[in-house]
Amino acid sequence: MLKKIxxxxxxxxxxxxxxxxxxxxKFDFLTPYLIFLMLFFTYCGMSVKAIRFSPMHFWLIxxxxxxxxxxYLLLKNIDVTLAQSGLICLLAPTATSAVVITGMLxxxxxxxxxxxxxxxxxxxxxxxxxxxxWGANSQISFWDSFFHIAQRVFILLLGPLTLAVAxxxxxxxxxxxxxxxxxxxxxxxxxxxxxxxxxxxxxVSTQDPGRYDLKIGIALVALVACVSQFWVGRRIGRLYxxxxxxxxxxxxxNTILAxxxxxxxxxxxxxxxxxxxxxxxxxxxxxxxWRIRREx
Numbered sequence: 593m594l595k596k597i598x599x600x601x602x603x604x605x606x607x608x609x610x611x612x613x614x615x616x617x618k619f620d621f622l623t624p625y626l627i628f629l630m631l632f633f634t635y636c637g638m639s640v641k642a643i644r645f646s647p648m649h650f651w652l653i654x655x656x657x658x659x660x661x662x663x664y665l666l667l668k669n670i671d672v673t674l675a676q677s678g679l680i681c682l683l684a685p686t687a688t689s690a691v692v693i694t695g696m697l698x699x700x701x702x703x704x705x706x707x708x709x710x711x712x713x714x715x716x717x718x719x720x721x722x723x724x725x726w727g728a729n730s731q732i733s734f735w736d737s738f739f740h741i742a743q744r745v746f747i748l749l750l751g752p753l754t755l756a757v758a759x760x761x762x763x764x765x766x767x768x769x770x771x772x773x774x775x776x777x778x779x780x781x782x783x784x785x786x787x788x789x790x791x792x793x794x795x796v797s798t799q800d801p802g803r804y805d806l807k808i809g810i811a812l813v814a815l816v817a818c819v820s821q822f823w824v825g826r827r828i829g830r831l832y833x834x835x836x837x838x839x840x841x842x843x844x845x846n847t848i849l850a851x852x853x854x855x856x857x858x859x860x861x862x863x864x865x866x867x868x869x870x871x872x873x874x875x876x877x878x879x880x881x882w883r884i885r886r887e888x
Contacts (some may be wrong), residue, residue: 601782602785602870602874605782605785605786605789606785606786606789606870608786609785609786609787609788609789609790609793610789610790610793612790613789613790613791613793613794613797614790614794615790616786616787616789616790616791617787617790617791617793617794619787620787620788620790620791620855622783622784622787623784623787623788623791623848623852624744624748624852626780626781626783626784626787626848627748627784627846627848627849627852628747628748628751628752629752629776629777629780630688630777630780630781630784631688631712631748631749631752631753632752632755632756632770633770633771633773633774633776633777633780634688634691634708634752634774634777635752635753635755635756635757636756636759636760636767636770636771636774637771637774638705638709638756643702643705643706643709644702644703644706645706645710646703646706646832646834647832648703648707648828648829648831648832648834648837648838649703649706649707649710649841651828652707652711652825652828652838652841652842653710653711653714655682655821655824655825655828655842656682656683656685656711656714656715656842657683657714657718659682659821660678660679660680660681660682660683660718660722661679661722663675663678663679663681663682663817664676664678664679664722664726666678667813668726671806671809672726672859673806673810673859673861673862674806674809674810674813675726676726676727676854676858676859676862676865677810677813677814677854677862677864677865678813678817678865679722679726679858679862680850680853680854680858680862680863680865680866681813681814681817681818681845681850681865681866681869682817682821683715683718683719683722684715684845684846684847684849684850684853684866685708685711685712685714685715685749685845685846685849686704686707686708686711686712686840686841686842686844686845686846687844687845687846687847688708688777688846689781689844690704690708690840690841690844691704691705691708693840693844693877693880693881694836694837694840696881696884697836697840697880697881697884698836698884699834699835699836699837699840700834700836700837701837703834703837703841704837704840704841707837707841708841709753711841712749712750712753713749713750715745715749715849716745716746716748716749716750719741719745719853719857720737720738720739720741720742720745720746721738723737723741723853723857723858724737724738724741726858727741727857727858728857728858728859741857745853748849781848784848785848785870788847788848788851788852788855788863788867789867791851791855791863792851792855792863792864792867795855795860795861795863796861796864803861806861807861807864810861810862810864810865810868811864811865811868813865814864814865814866814868814869814872815868815872817865817869818843818869818872818873818876819872819876821842821843822839822840822842822843822844822873822876823839824842825838825839825840825841825842825843826838826839828842829841843873843876844873844877845866845869845873847866847867847869847870847873850863850865850866850869851863851866851867854866
């Protein structure tokens with residue numbers, strides 16, 4: 593039953609979040625806790641011993657770092673919010689659900705799992721630095737901003753990994769029980785998606801209605817970033833016989849985390865970018881899955 597409704601949950605949940613944003617928007621404080629739990633379930637199902645890093649992961653990380661910085665610098669003279677939109681679309685780590693899609697596309701799930709871990713570590717390190725330089729906290733010093741952001745982001749992204757590894761070592765049976773209940777991660781994702789959608793809609797609805805040109809520009813930046821990352825990731829992955837994992841690793845983003853980061857540390861209007869990115873990446877994934885099914 594769940595397999596049948598899963599493909600429809602993303603548009604349904606976003607629609608519910610949009611229509612009832614005054615209600616769901618009240619629970620935006622829950623978002624980091626939901627992200628923490630989703631990552632915890634993911635890491636409990638991950639075998640640290642089975643993780644193997646490859647040169648492909650190194651190149652993808654370089655694109656995640658220097659691509660986000662380069663796109664920001666390219667767009668900042670046009671509009672700072674537009675630049676922040678590009679920054680968050682490239683800096684955001686890989687979605688935990690990307691492993692599932694990679695498996696459905698007959699890709700290397702072990703390779704993608706390794707890159708997902710690296711991508712989260714990279715975001716945890718780079719986000720405090722870049723957001724302190726170019727974020728919304730310009731009224732406080734760089735180092736005050738850096739440590740404030742680092743404290744929250746490190747706990748959010750590295751806390752679940754630390755807890756999962758500790759649980760596996762201290763109480764393996766408990767970790768196995770958590771893994772058996774990993775379906776809860778899907779329900780957490782549904783709740784989190786409704787909340788971040790409502791938060792974004794709530795903010796956009798209170799802004800100057802005359803800024804449609806900027807909002808359209810942000811959505812287009814997200815489109816270009818999405819298509820480019822899937823394409824570049826596949827090209828790099830092909831060099832290492834791992835094109836599916838390369839494309840999904842670089843292209844399929846943790847948009848719920850990205851929306852929360854943008855809304856918290858950048859111009860909140862920049863959260864429209866990962867909101868649009870959800871649509872673009874799901875169109876690409878749907879097309880890829882359709883091609884796979886057609887070939888079967």
